[in-house]
Amino acid sequence: MNNLRNQKLHIVNLGLELFSRELKKQNTDVIQVDWKPPVAVDPAFLRKISEHNDEIEAANKKVMEIIQAGKPVLQGLDIARKVIPGMHKNLILHSGPPITWERMCGPMRGAIIGALIYEGFADSAEEAEKIANSGKIEYAPCHEHDAVGPMAGIISPSMPVFIIENETYGNMAYCTQNEGLGKVLRYGAYHPEVIERLLWMENTLYPVLDRAIRHLGKIDLKNLISQALHMGDELHNRNRAGTSLLLRQLGPAILRTTESGSADDSDDNQNLENAAQVLEFINGNDHFFLNLSMPAAKAILDAASGIEKSSIVTVMARNGTDFGIRLAGTGNKWHTGAALIPDALFFPGYTKEDANPDIGDSTITETAGLGGFAIAAAFAIVQFVGGSAADALRYTNLMYEITAAESENFQIPALDFRGTPLGIDIRKVIEKNITPFLDTGVAHKNPGVGQVGAGVLEAPIEPFIRAMEDFAAGL
Amino acid sequence: MAIANVVITNRYLDSVKLMQISRMIREKEGVIDAVAIVATTENKSILQATGMLLEEFKNASASDICLAVKADTEDMAEKILKEAKEWLEKGLPGTGKKKEMTAQPRSLESALKALPEANLVLISLAGKYAAAEARKALESNRHVMLFSDNVSIEDEKQLKEYAVANNLLMMGPDCGTAIVNGVALAFANSVRRGKIGIVSAAGTGLQEVSSGIHNLGGGISQGFGTGGRDGKKEIGGLMLCFCLEYLIEDPETEVIVLISKIPSQEVIEKLLVFIQKTEKPVVVNFLNDFTLPRIENLYESDTLSETAKKACQLANSGSSLSDYSAAEENDKEKKFPDRFLSSKAKGNRKYLRGLYSGGTLCYESQNIFYKKAGKHAYSNTPLNDNAKLPDIWKSLENTIIDLGSDEFTVGRPHPMIDYSLRLKKLEEEGSDPETAVILLDVVLGYGSHPEPQKELAPLFRKITVESEIVIVCSLIGTDSDPQNRRMVRRELEESGAVVFTTNTEAAEYAAGLIGKLGR
Numbered sequence: 006m007n008n009l010r011n012q013k014l015h016i017v018n019l020g021l022e023l024f025s026r027e028l029k030k031q032n033t034d035v036i037q038v039d040w041k042p043p044v045a046v047d048p049a050f051l052r053k054i055s056e057h058n059d060e061i062e063a064a065n066k067k068v069m070e071i072i073q074a075g076k077p078v079l080q081g082l083d084i085a086r087k088v089i090p091g092m093h094k095n096l097i098l099h100s101g102p103p104i105t106w107e108r109m110c111g112p113m114r115g116a117i118i119g120a121l122i123y124e125g126f127a128d129s130a131e132e133a134e135k136i137a138n139s140g141k142i143e144y145a146p147c148h149e150h151d152a153v154g155p156m157a158g159i160i161s162p163s164m165p166v167f168i169i170e171n172e173t174y175g176n177m178a179y180c181t182q183n184e185g186l187g188k189v190l191r192y193g194a195y196h197p198e199v200i201e202r203l204l205w206m207e208n209t210l211y212p213v214l215d216r217a218i219r220h221l222g223k224i225d226l227k228n229l230i231s232q233a234l235h236m237g238d239e240l241h242n243r244n245r246a247g248t249s250l251l252l253r254q255l256g257p258a259i260l261r262t263t264e265s266g267s268a269d270d271s272d273d274n275q276n277l278e279n280a281a282q283v284l285e286f287i288n289g290n291d292h293f294f295l296n297l298s299m300p301a302a303k304a305i306l307d308a309a310s311g312i313e314k315s316s317i318v319t320v321m322a323r324n325g326t327d328f329g330i331r332l333a334g335t336g337n338k339w340h341t342g343a344a345l346i347p348d349a350l351f352f353p354g355y356t357k358e359d360a361n362p363d364i365g366d367s368t369i370t371e372t373a374g375l376g377g378f379a380i381a382a383a384f385a386i387v388q389f390v391g392g393s394a395a396d397a398l399r400y401t402n403l404m405y406e407i408t409a410a411e412s413e414n415f416q417i418p419a420l421d422f423r424g425t426p427l428g429i430d431i432r433k434v435i436e437k438n439i440t441p442f443l444d445t446g447v448a449h450k451n452p453g454v455g456q457v458g459a460g461v462l463e464a465p466i467e468p469f470i471r472a473m474e475d476f477a478a479g480l
Numbered sequence: 481m482a483i484a485n486v487v488i489t490n491r492y493l494d495s496v497k498l499m500q501i502s503r504m505i506r507e508k509e510g511v512i513d514a515v516a517i518v519a520t521t522e523n524k525s526i527l528q529a530t531g532m533l534l535e536e537f538k539n540a541s542a543s544d545i546c547l548a549v550k551a552d553t554e555d556m557a558e559k560i561l562k563e564a565k566e567w568l569e570k571g572l573p574g575t576g577k578k579k580e581m582t583a584q585p586r587s588l589e590s591a592l593k594a595l596p597e598a599n600l601v602l603i604s605l606a607g608k609y610a611a612a613e614a615r616k617a618l619e620s621n622r623h624v625m626l627f628s629d630n631v632s633i634e635d636e637k638q639l640k641e642y643a644v645a646n647n648l649l650m651m652g653p654d655c656g657t658a659i660v661n662g663v664a665l666a667f668a669n670s671v672r673r674g675k676i677g678i679v680s681a682a683g684t685g686l687q688e689v690s691s692g693i694h695n696l697g698g699g700i701s702q703g704f705g706t707g708g709r710d711g712k713k714e715i716g717g718l719m720l721c722f723c724l725e726y727l728i729e730d731p732e733t734e735v736i737v738l739i740s741k742i743p744s745q746e747v748i749e750k751l752l753v754f755i756q757k758t759e760k761p762v763v764v765n766f767l768n769d770f771t772l773p774r775i776e777n778l779y780e781s782d783t784l785s786e787t788a789k790k791a792c793q794l795a796n797s798g799s800s801l802s803d804y805s806a807a808e809e810n811d812k813e814k815k816f817p818d819r820f821l822s823s824k825a826k827g828n829r830k831y832l833r834g835l836y837s838g839g840t841l842c843y844e845s846q847n848i849f850y851k852k853a854g855k856h857a858y859s860n861t862p863l864n865d866n867a868k869l870p871d872i873w874k875s876l877e878n879t880i881i882d883l884g885s886d887e888f889t890v891g892r893p894h895p896m897i898d899y900s901l902r903l904k905k906l907e908e909e910g911s912d913p914e915t916a917v918i919l920l921d922v923v924l925g926y927g928s929h930p931e932p933q934k935e936l937a938p939l940f941r942k943i944t945v946e947s948e949i950v951i952v953c954s955l956i957g958t959d960s961d962p963q964n965r966r967m968v969r970r971e972l973e974e975s976g977a978v979v980f981t982t983n984t985e986a987a988e989y990a991a992g993l994i995g996k997l998g999r
């Protein structure tokens with residue numbers, strides 16, 4: 006006990022707060038732990054995990070090295086059918102874990118109806134619904150095809166997608182272009198204006214952007230994300246800075262790649278008009294960068310998938326019915342539980358009654374240490390978390406409890422440029438009974454309506470319990 | 481139903497802020513719907529879809545804010561609209577208050593990150609979680625005081641073995657009191673630092689002896705607790721031996737006090753080996769009659785007050801004890817009250833009822849009662865199995881119970897903090913026509929009730945006015961404790977109680993009273 010003799014006592018108090026108060030009265034340094042009982046799980050699993058502690062730690066270290074070293078760059082765009090592995094003309098990709106048409110929520114069905122109309126498979130919603138349910142159309146999670154999609158996350162064969170490469174490891178990730186707010190496909194709307202916008206995105210936005218990006222060679226997304234965090238984005242519910250930074254790079258490139266000198270002046274004029282429309286569209290859509298922050302996060306995390314014995318989460322995704330996660334150590338297996346309804350701020354005329362349970366692959370941002378985990382970077386949207394900057398700081402601080410590391414690249418100015426909490430370790434989630442804190446948009450529960458609000462929520466615990474059980478069983 | 485609306489021109493507010501204001505308006509009673517929104521084209525189409533696109537809003541521009549309240553009555557709509565307008569202009573109520581920015585640590589792990597210099601972890605979680613946290617603390621090389629009970633004896637053994645192997649303190653489980661490097665942990669008294677080191681398997685025993693030493697002018701180097709089971713065969717005295725060895729080697733400690741219920745034979749032998757190896761005097765109190773082999777530096781003592789005195793005497797070799805005890809009032813002089821002696825004639829009141837919060841004190845009182853009265857008092861924690869109360873809630877003849885033991889503390893705080901159960905029992909015993917003497921402890925110090933006299937005095941007054949019952953009180957603590965010991969004593973005495981500053985004396989006095997009745 007040499008380390009006690011002549012030492013001043015510094016005490017950690019777990020339990021009765023009275024004891025902390027009494028120690029403070031004696032001018033003794035004491036820190037009170039806000040302790041919660043761990044999640045009630047079969048102790049046999051915990052024992053097994055604890056027996057393999059050294060191997061798990063080693064695997065997690067490797068996973069964190071891979072995640073820290075990831076370098077996502079935007080290479081350009083192409084049509085989904087041509088680039089997404091396994092994509093074919095009758096396949097529709099959706100957000101979250103696998104799900105059948107019968108169990109799909111309203112907004113996801115609505116988005117599929119819209120996609121079938123867009124693809125020319127149907128002329129009306131009724132017809133589309135029939136086809137959707139006929140067995141002719143296959144469904145699969147975006148995540149199983151190297152892709153991610155916000156909200157309903159629908160990717161149909163003809164949609165243009167961004168192509169992101171993790172330059173360090175060579176793996177790819179894909180995501181559609183963001184449609185903006187209001188009545189949009191990803192929130193389950195399929196009105197004619199939604200389809201028209203999708204067609205404009207395919208015929209105008211896609212070629213203009215693709216030319217500009219390829220002209221630039223590539224766009225370093227890791228760098229843009231790091232900058233955006235310093236400018237008040239958390240890259241999930243706020244992408245205003247990211248979008249602006251992207252636009253600064255794209256602007257000159259779009260101008261330089263706008264064709265001119267055509268035989269017919271009206272062609273030139275049309276090309277200029279298209280370029281202007283594209284710039285306007287991006288400028289008018291603060292969420293445009295979300296569809297790049299998401300696949301960037303996906304590309305970073307996918308490189309760590311399949312590292313055996315690692316308890317780090319590589320995917321969190323919801324399909325509006327189920328909330329699913331994947332671990333580096335359990336590879337492609339989904340661990341699921343019911344998706345919850347977010348605590349949100351609603352648009353005029355809507356209430357929680359209208360809200361669909363949580364939906365979308367966008368929680369890939371939290372999985373990569375952004376979004377809710379980086380909420381302390383985004384004071385402009387602290388209304389979502391209770392209205393004060395202090396709340397935002399507290400939420401980010403809390404996430405350090407369940408993560409394996411701090412990002413070496415993504416930093417939060419308000420925390421003295423501390424790296425964001427990175428690498429959710431399910432062992433910590435279970436032990437501390439703290440689930441990831443997520444930002445989210447809220448879709449109307451019925452197909453065809455669209456977005457009704459935005460807010461935050463805590464991930465449900467069930468998927469983490471299932472993951473822990475499967476993980477332990479596989480050790 | 482009525483709609484009130486206004487367009488606020490040229491005003492910028494974040495859309496999220498506006499959503500929050502909308503929500504706050506909608507939460508008001510009588511409001512059917514409400515909007516606060518920037519009049520962009522997209523937003524106007526949202527309003528259209530929800531039937532809130534009023535005529536007035538159609539011409540508003542993207543730099544305007546549309547505000548509308550749909551309510552049960554026109555008055556209400558106008559009134560709430562006015563309020564909402566104020567929120568828009570002056571900000572939401574309740575914002576701007578300073579809030580805590582850092583989350584309190586949610587785990588031992590993050591607490592240790594926040595306070596890396598931490599060297600002791602105090603754990604008072606529910607028993608089923610406590611062992612796991614204690615293990616983590618030990619594994620991170622921190623000393624542990626485990627206040628929690630309901631920890632299995634297997635866990636206790638494992639924890640203590642690990643601690644001893646790694647040169648760490650593992651005080652507890654069920655360790656209520658410790659004084660380490662001058663800091664009072666959990667339930668402990670404010671005592672001066674000095675040359676007497678204590679290791680105790682009995683929590684309130686440590687409180688009484690350390691307070692007694694302080695009150696006699698002495699001081700404490702360390703007061704280690706081990707938890708009550710340490711002396712059992714299963715644990716093998718791991719912490720008793722560990723702490724004893726520490727005190728033997730500790731240059732600040734000149735006299736050692738060892739308190740425990742009689743340990744197992746093997747443990748006694750281990751302890752004796754340590755005692756034989758040192759020249760420091762060791763005062764041993766096994767809380768019962770027990771004869772130890774003759775060792776030059778070993779002093780036996782079977783009451784807590786005697787233990788404190790002997791330790792002080794030894795620490796102050798040369799000067800006489802009376803120099804010390806001058807500081808304390810001489811309690812022995814107390815006479816039995818006249819009214820009590822006269823009530824003897826009534827014959828019915830003949831029993832002692834002890835209502836304890838401290839387990840060791842309760843045990844000591846049973847012992848003293850047995851010696852004086854020649855028979856056992858009934859108890860929930862009896863000296864002898866034959867004296868076990870059949871129903872712990874019902875007193876039987878002479879009864880001395882420990883209200884701090886598990887069966888009484890399920891779902892309620894410890895009786896040193898929360899007096900409600902004791903007050904209930906006190907009232908019960910006070911109205912029992914067979915009660916002659918009520919004996920209870922009032923334990924002061926850190927962790928204990930800040931003003932116990934406020935709880936007890938009214939009931940003491942009532943009982944002593946309405947009956948011939950004598951209330952005998954042992955007041956354990958020091959003048960440095962956070963409570964004001966002198967004031968507590970005065971108020972208890974003024975309310976009719978006979979107050980002693982050691983439990984030994986209080987118990988002897990109470991047993992003496994019962995003895996008088998028997999004659």
